[in-house]
Amino acid sequence: MSAKKVVITELIDSCGVELLKQETAVAYLPELPGRALADELKDADALVVRVAKIDRALLEPAKNLIVIAKHGVGYDNIDVAAATRQKILVVSTPEANAESVAEHNLGLMLSLAKKIGFADRALRQNRLQKREDYIGVELQDKKLGVIGLGRIGSELAHKCRVAFNMEIIVYDPYVSEEKANRLGYRKVNRPDDLLGDADYVVICVPLTRETANLIGKRELDLMKPGAFLINSSRGGIIDEDALYQHLVDGKIAGAALDVFQVEPPPPEHPLLSLDNFIATPHIGGMTAEAMRRMALTLAEDVLSVLRGERPRFPVNPEVYL
Numbered sequence: 001m002s003a004k005k006v007v008i009t010e011l012i013d014s015c016g017v018e019l020l021k022q023e024t025a026v027a028y029l030p031e032l033p034g035r036a037l038a039d040e041l042k043d044a045d046a047l048v049v050r051v052a053k054i055d056r057a058l059l060e061p062a063k064n065l066i067v068i069a070k071h072g073v074g075y076d077n078i079d080v081a082a083a084t085r086q087k088i089l090v091v092s093t094p095e096a097n098a099e100s101v102a103e104h105n106l107g108l109m110l111s112l113a114k115k116i117g118f119a120d121r122a123l124r125q126n127r128l129q130k131r132e133d134y135i136g137v138e139l140q141d142k143k144l145g146v147i148g149l150g151r152i153g154s155e156l157a158h159k160c161r162v163a164f165n166m167e168i169i170v171y172d173p174y175v176s177e178e179k180a181n182r183l184g185y186r187k188v189n190r191p192d193d194l195l196g197d198a199d200y201v202v203i204c205v206p207l208t209r210e211t212a213n214l215i216g217k218r219e220l221d222l223m224k225p226g227a228f229l230i231n232s233s234r235g236g237i238i239d240e241d242a243l244y245q246h247l248v249d250g251k252i253a254g255a256a257l258d259v260f261q262v263e264p265p266p267p268e269h270p271l272l273s274l275d276n277f278i279a280t281p282h283i284g285g286m287t288a289e290a291m292r293r294m295a296l297t298l299a300e301d302v303l304s305v306l307r308g309e310r311p312r313f314p315v316n317p318e319v320y321l
Contacts, residue, residue, distance in 0.1 A: 067302055
């Protein structure tokens with residue numbers, strides 16, 4: 001009997017590729033220039049994807065496909081509803097990059113607070129005038145507002161409390177007040193209650209109907225003038241035009257985004273012109289350690305499904321009903 005076919009759309013750590021090759025025939029598109037994804041999917045049993053758009057038009061002709069593995073946490077690039085209708089299981093790697101993204105958020109917080117990006121650009125562009133222009137603020141004893149207390153939000157909150165004695169304020173409708181109290185955090189019932197109180201606001205939620213445009217002009221108006229906003233979850237959660245205007249007008253102290261509505265953002269994006277703004281190109285979860293964990297986790301779950309076993313991290317377990 002011929003081996004099951006797995007299509008991999010984009011670069012992943014080699015440990016995952018090699019594990020899949022032990023039991024399947026792998027079509028690794030980064031090594032097959034010119035090979036179209038749609039053509040390769042027609043006889044594929046499994047698909048591994050990072051950021052490529054996987055929609056109904058791609059899925060419908062893929063009659064053999066039984067599993068899609070998302071390299072990462074957010075799976076908004078996959079039409080999960082269409083996959084479910086075709087009885088295609090979707091799996092992800094929710095535990096693999098939490099540490100990396102939490103550390104990235106902390107790095108952005110420190111960079112904003114200490115004006116590291118601002119000072120770096122001034123030195124590189126030979127426009128340094130006086131050091132007093134770069135007086136920053138500390139994280140110690142400040143208030144951190146976390147929107148979304150999942151794996152990433154929990155890791156960040158723990159680090160900030162232990163390292164900087166920060167007061168943690170959380171908004172997450174799926175987390176009980178009892179759990180928040182047990183952790184020593186203050187839970188609020190609305191994002192509004194957090195935005196007006198926190199010195200640092202970090203977004204740690206997936207992009208869904210509920211979170212799309214979660215932070216717009218009205219929400220930004222609630223933030224303190226000295227507050228900072230950080231998002232490394234998904235673009236589309238923050239209104240980028242409103243954020244630009246608030247930064248220009250000095251209504252908040254600074255912001256950092258690892259994710260944008262359009263990725264990568266064009267060089268002429270207004271936010272990229274501001275000294276009180278830091279941008280990174282969706283690399284929060286891209287550490288060597290996280291890339292290995294994601295590749296191994298998805299490869300193990302793909303092989304489990306192809307063997308007829310249950311995977312560890314199903315997104316749409318209703319396929320089994």
